[in-house]
Amino acid sequence: MIPFILFFLLAFVAVGAAVALIVAREPIHSALSLILVMISLAVLYLLLGAEFISAVQIIVYAGAIMVLFVFVIMLLNAGVEERTDFSKLAKWVGPILAFFMIVELGVWLSRSAIGRVVATGSPESYTPASTVGLSRMIFQQYLLPFEATSILILIAIIGALVLAKKGE
């Protein structure tokens, strides 16, 4: 009972915030909505037993990336955008197709076999994912991608520096 209530609450908050992102006129409102989405997702991760990921989501995603976004918005003084609609395609076809995709994916995913899986095992076997196990995987099986991402971070830093400097 309670899990369901919790789940639907969080789901509605997430969806609501996402809608608010679309509807908002000021970018800062969109940013804040996005932060709300992320937080609710983090709680959902807890529901799914991924503690580490939940923490990382809050710390990195909501705490660093979104802050970066907010900073930029502030820096550029981004306000309400003028209303231009140069592309008829984007105005009409885009939303329709996006809506279509929502419906389609939703319907399909709900009907698919995987969706009907309820977590196996007894309540006792519902163990949260272990951080130790996760880190073991990262540094053993997925070592190469890990190193690659570290290089990626390096490149991103350099890139950001270069781009920011170009103005001069």
Place this chain on the structure above:
Amino acid sequence: MHILLDQLWIIIALPLVGSAINGLLGRKFPKPVVNTVAIGALALSFLCALEAVREFLAAGQATVFHTYFTWIHAGIFQVDFRLQMDQLTVVMLLVVTFVSLLVHIYSTGYMAHEEGYYRFFSYLNLFVFFMLILVLAANVVLLFVGWEGVGLCSYLLVGFWFLKPSAISAGKKAFITTRIGDFGFTVGILLLFWTFKSVDYVEIFKKASTMPVEAWGLGGTLTVICLLLFTGAVGKSAQLPLYVWLPDAMEGPTPVSALIHAATMVTAGVYMVARMNPLFSRAPLALFVVALIGALTAFFAATIGLLQTDIKKVLAYSTVSQLGYMFLACGVGAYASGIFHLMTHAFFKGLLFLAAGSVIHAMGGDQEMPHMGGLRTKIPITFWTMLIATLAIAGIPGFAGFFSKDAILEAAKDGPNANFWLWLLGVVAAGMTSFYMFRLIFLTFFGKPRYDEHKVHVHESPYNMTGPLIVLAILSTIGGWFAAPHLVGGPDYFTNFLHPVFAAYAPETGTAVSEAAGEAASPAILLFHALTGWPVIVGLLGLALAWWFYIKSPDTPKKLAQSLSGPYTLIHNKYYVDEIYGFLIIQPLLWISTNVLWHFVDEGVIDGTVNGTARVARETGSHVREIQSGNARSYATWVVIGGAGVTVLMLGLWGMVR
């Protein structure tokens, strides 16, 4: 010792070498060197031919074959460079080489002041090379090689003065008109190969001799083959309806007219029919067609020759007419007489052309007879030789033409395939021949000069031109004496010499070969019959009429022309044949070529397709590129569209897989 008989190819190769040397290097040579090369090559060729003939005769006149190399070998189709020597070849070989030699010598004088002197001799030698191939060939394809080659040389030589538009068109006309005939000839060769699985004479004749004589009416394969081959002869030897190129070919230098369009190339058709006699003898319909066309052409061309004013055109139509006689002879089965006339014709027609060239040379280039007159005192050698030739062609007894023409008309009247109407056409044509030839003599050499004596300095030609004239005049006189004993009941040496060629594969019913020698009457009566036969009568009649018209009462032609103005205009304009051809054939062809093939097919369809494809690509591109508008939102939308599409696809497939 059969040296030359074994190496027949030398006879052919010599003129080729001469042509090549003169053609490639001749520009740098001074005239004497060009002369030496050209005449030397030909003289050597003639001497070799003589030697080969001597060896042939010494070896008992057995037909000799030599294969020198295999040219084409494709499955069962095999064409070798195979030469042969038999009696017919002997005659043709000697005529070709000797007359060519004389014409070459003559040309050194006639063409002395011409540009492109070396080119002329190169072409002339090349022509002899091809003609020799034609004559010595032992299979049909090699004959065709020579056939085409002489056509090419004719084109080159008729258009020798290539800066003159009329000469160029005449060359084209000659080549294209003979091409039409050659098409039939080629189809004939194909059918020949299909029927006999070989193109070699001996093989074909052997197989043909087992075939029966075909019935009249629409005969079988042999008839079709012979008719097709004959169309080639119609083109090459200028018979109806493809004769139109020969008068135009007079645009070429006179030695060319003499050699190619009188003595040798145009006789190739006659040679071919004679050579193919085993086939023709078994296809009576084809043979009749040959005779009919020959007789009609003889008559028709003679009527046109009556009213021509250009001296060379008269001779041209005369040539067409005489070729008709040769085909008439072959058509009634008297192949030997046809060849006999071919030989005598080479002599007197060659002489007539060369002498005409001498007259033209004397008149400073003018070829119109109305501008001439009274030349006999000024250019006596030319006059006397030309007179002898005219006597020969008119069939005056004693001269060469008499014997050959008489033999032909005899065969047409009394021979195995005799036909009264054909004989009648031949006799009337003979009369007309005599008339127009003497007309030519009288207009040119007699009467008062109709030219301005101060402007034109008439002078006799140099020795290198008059020499050949004299030699040919002698031959025109004695050339027919081979057959003389026959008149008094003795053997006809010429026909007897050629007998093996025409009897070897003759069908049993005996439609070919020489006339039966069953006359038991005395020599004197025979001679009397010969001398009072119709050919002689009309010959003398023609002479008398010409004398009346042009010497005794010169106003008669004009009065006659006015009173018979309809027929006169028709004949004077050559029956408007060229105009009719132009209207019926050439104009439609030009119209189709321009409007259909050019505008519609080439411009519309082909260019349209190619340009159209490009245009479609360009226009599609210019529309499609507008997708890249620079607007990122529309790019994003396209991404979504793509994503949605792929999702549907994947889900659908997944559904199918499941």
Place this chain on the structure above:
Amino acid sequence: MNFSVIPISYYLVLSAVLFGLGLLAFVFKRNIITIFMAIELMLNAVNLAFVAFARAHNQLDGLVFVFFVIVVAACEAAVGLAIVISVYVNRQTLNIERINLLKF
């Protein structure tokens, strides 16, 4: 509390809905930064799906992937926002429709 009673499909549907909303925002909004945020929303939706599947199969591989996604998203955001700043400095506008030089 027994959270395992919630069928995985619920999470997946939520993920799909969030993804679609992100897509909608992506084509609909005009401000570059908002469009970026829509991209981040889509990434998050996908992360949710990964975590849900990890739970469904009782494996940790999905979580590893989520980890990497977050890292990459961070780098991408950094560089992307740097670009946005450059664009703003050059064109004085954040309207994506005004930045349309990449055309034919």
